[in-house]
Amino acid sequence: MKRRASLDIEAVRLIEQASPEPPPSEEACRRMSRHLAPLFAAGAGSLSLEPSVEVSEAASRSSATGLWRWQKLTSAVWGKLTLGMLTTALMAGAFWLGSVTSQGARPAAPAVLAAPALAPAPPPVRLELFRVEPESATEPVSRSRPALAARASVAKPRSATRSRHADGLAILGDVELALRRKEPRAALARLDELGKPASAQIEHLARVLRAIALCDAGRLDEGRRWIGRLSPERESSVFAARLEAACGGSPGEARVVPEPTERQAEAASRPLTPPYKQSASP
């Protein structure tokens, strides 16, 4: 076997010897943070202003040096940029506050809005704005505060906003649960609520589940008729094994389905809920 080349031990020693100092210890970091804390507490503005003053003084002393010129230029550009960004932020805040507090679509006067912009925006207003539903994004922002609060507090019922596709999927989920609980009659009852399927996939799933439910309920002939309505690719369907297990055997073969117990009948009569939502009953 060929030996892979690597660094000699002497080379490794050389690299280790030439390596820089190890990073500072925890105690050193704590000491450093103690030194830096007052600087941060003084605010970023004072920190950012200090170098520019030093640079301008140094630059006036040795203006012939290109480095100082460059530093002076960059500090001036940064100062102007910072001032511009601050002004833009103040104007945006003024516009936002004015549009929130004004009634209706009244045009806002910039001179009047400049004063409240300096005051910090109250947090509850911002929260209410974020709670507004997505449709309100197209509406004008100039709403009064009570109107926003009222709109945010009144939530539409969930079923009304659901699409037909989601409804269909929810029903199929309930049917699947009922089939797993060996309650084919409840599954069939839930399938009848499906109505017109929203898509071909949901229609296919509904047919498969109906066939399985019918066969589980002992109505083998009906179940097999539903299987016949499935697409020709059903042989390769993921439900093929379940269909075979539920409806397999000769067509005339009768399956004896026991009468539902009292508990099963009660379960079939009440609306189905997923297992994780059911309360633990003794």
Place this chain on the structure above:
Amino acid sequence: MEQTTTFGLWEAEPIGPFDSTARDEARRLLYEILSGLKDRHREILVLVVFEHQTVSEAAHALGLSLKAAERRLERAYAKFNQALRRYRAEDERRLR
């Protein structure tokens, strides 16, 4: 004895004059050997040995296949070892 401080923030590791000189000498030798290597060998050595990248990361950074990067790294190791041995031999001959 008061140790040298760095910006007054943390104390440097206690290093004597001998250690400091040895480190400077090792760095000088390391830079000399690295600068004597070809660019393609130096760059992969720097990435893998000094930047602690894996060979596949270095291969990605250099736009090489993994196999090509491994071959180049082996070649770079061999060149580095060879240069160091040559330097030590010259050093011994000079001291004799």
